[in-house]
Amino acid sequence: MNEAVNELPKGVLHLAGNDSKFSLMRYAPSAETEYFVQHYWIVRWDLRGKEPYHQTVIAHPNVNLVFEESNTRIYGVGKSTSVRVVQDHGWVIGIKFKPGGFYPFLGAPVSSLTDRSASLEDVFGSERRSWERSILSAPDDQSMLSRTEAFLSERLPEKDPNVSLVHEMVMAFRDDRSVIRVEDAVRVTGMNKRALQRLFDRYVGVSPKSVIKRYRLHEAALRIDKGELADWLDLSMELGYYDHSHFIRDFKSVVGMSPEEYRQQRENLTTPST
Template identity: 45%
Template sequence: MTGTDADGTPDGAGSAIERARGVLRPKRAAAHSVLTTFPPTPALEPFVEFHWHVRWDLRGQPPYDQKVLSHPNVHLVFEEPVAAVYGVDRGLFVRRLEGRGQALGVKFRPGGFRPFWGRPVQELSDRVVPADRLFGPVVQETNRRLLALEDPAGTAALAEAFLLPLLPEPDPQTAEVAAMVETAGRDRDLVRVEQLADRCGVSVRTLQRLFAEYVGASPKWVLRRARLHEAAQRAESGSVDWAALAADLGYADQSHLSRDFTAVVGLPPTRYAQRS
């Protein structure tokens, strides 16, 4: 299983930089932890986007709070003290790193967790649920074995060995919904839910129902979060024409972008850029 550190080196699942999108202060994050990602085995590809592994050693140093603008994905995370399922975090996700440790996450495709869960994914939104509620006690035994490994690729392989016997029957709507989410994140011209529904060939009500059932976040949230990801990434790149960026991202003006960014990140994009 081939992986890549978050240095831009590509592998079978795409750019590591793109997969780290949403991590705030990525340069600081890289000074406190090491992120490695792995593509899923073909049998898991309909459900899983990629696996991510984070390791850190902050012994003798203060704890570090890593902040992330989450994506519309559910994660199965093997970590201390127990493995857990993380629903879509519609706010700002904060993870405190301290001491020495590691975590391995399975990032499901948008909609990809629905066949495992068997219920509306919206029920998991903004929640962290012990994984044994869904997978039974065996998942915690896998968690103990996985965290005893020193090899990141080995942890990803063990997670896959756990998931492969549990694969559900494919749901054709999973791929359809994933394509809708990808369209929302890729097409800058789409700034309203009505536009996205029209592009996807469904009614607004159908789009909202599918996102509640399969994604766990509304189409409006997905469109807005994609714009905030772009704004944060631009802020990290250096000098930014914020008025031009606001227009490029479909905001009415710079103040609208600033309000949106501040509401989630906690400070305006101009200040965020100054402290990057």
């Protein structure tokens, strides 16, 4: 049985204000697939009789394979936010590969998928419809997970040692608040700048700078959504920024609005209408 993953869902904007519309469950991979997979995720929604909802996400540095009725796709890493229109009712199941974990399946630079998607046939040579029917018709989460893991287990490539290396680097960038610039990444990894950029282009799909920025903004958006509205200067310092103007500029460049505008938008979502 795949165990549920209890970490907070960073990157899904305003999730706290919309949790009544959706359920999100995440599950750890099996020992057989964990070298490549970070976790599996299942989203269910029921908006029958309601307006379609536009869900905005700051992408993680991970490739996702999403099984969805008539729309199964492999999604590369986006450079900014992406918007998914959710309507009616339904469910999807996704495989979230570790940073670097999809390269052995693709056999080409993961940057070729950046800001785009590919079909199941393009990468795996597998017929989409039969797998959609098999996986999405399963009666419960564990059955869906078992069928999804069966699909992946039959197609596992050889283990590439760079997958572990890249994953460790990305986790270090996520957890070390002193890593803000590419120069900081060079210091932490001990790898020269050009080599590090080439490695990330091939295995992650976006630059080290992009990875660092999105993790800081994931944390910022989550803090705002939870109502932990510290002074912007204090928040920027906690996230490792040297000055709050740099933080505000980064936030706006990715999210499309300032932190203050985002905070106000959250309040509008969570304040009952009269």
